[in-house]
Amino acid sequence: MSEVAGGLTLRTPEGHTYPFDAGALCLELLPTGGPGAFARYEVLHGPDDLVRWAAESRLPGGLEPVVTGKDVAAARALRDALWRLTADRAHGRPLGPGDLAVVNEAAAKAPPAPRITLDGSRGWVRAATGTQLLSVVARDAVDLFTGPYADRIRECASHDCFLLFVDTSRPGRRRWCAMERCGNRNKVRAHRARHADGD
Numbered sequence: 001m002s003e004v005a006g007g008l009t010l011r012t013p014e015g016h017t018y019p020f021d022a023g024a025l026c027l028e029l030l031p032t033g034g035p036g037a038f039a040r041y042e043v044l045h046g047p048d049d050l051v052r053w054a055a056e057s058r059l060p061g062g063l064e065p066v067v068t069g070k071d072v073a074a075a076r077a078l079r080d081a082l083w084r085l086t087a088d089r090a091h092g093r094p095l096g097p098g099d100l101a102v103v104n105e106a107a108a109k110a111p112p113a114p115r116i117t118l119d120g121s122r123g124w125v126r127a128a129t130g131t132q133l134l135s136v137v138a139r140d141a142v143d144l145f146t147g148p149y150a151d152r153i154r155e156c157a158s159h160d161c162f163l164l165f166v167d168t169s170r171p172g173r174r175r176w177c178a179m180e181r182c183g184n185r186n187k188v189r190a191h192r193a194r195h196a197d198g199d
Helices: 036-041 047-056 069-090 097-107 130-146 179-198
Strands: 008-011 017-020 114-116 122-124 153-155 164-166
Touching (some): 047 069, 047 130, 069 097, 069 153, 069 164, 097 130
Antiparallel strands (some): 008 017, 114 122, 153 164
16 A cells, blocks of 8 residues: 555535545545446546546656556556445445456556656656556555555545545544545534524
């Protein structure tokens, strides 16, 4: 699992933005769309979309992936498998063998080669292929699902939000995708309910 701090900026249907930290690179792929009803949120339509996602993700900079349409289809298949696996894990259901096979196949491919740059930061030997990019994501998923945070994979506690994340906080009590969105909405609902009961 990637230890690099990260976070995405998501947009509500009303157009408001808010920060969302999925807690792991592999889970940052999930808000790009998904299986079933989540397909309506699809943003990975072409190679540029996958390159943009890579730049906005917690991957170290300088990856400069060269992506094809076939890579985009593979990314969507990996993402959909990760959606189902993550939701299953969050709800204590058995993991689907077909979805595990998709992740394991992507993880078996060679990732891009890392290097240390002149300024001491992490970089890449050369531009990565789409297959290498997906290998990094899949390997992060293997690390997450088999590592110490596997039991902290959660779905947002809001009744109308299905974002999935891993709780990496020290106390391990994170309930919301983001306090700026669902956490605050829950506080407002609870406040109104208390005042309605007092009337």
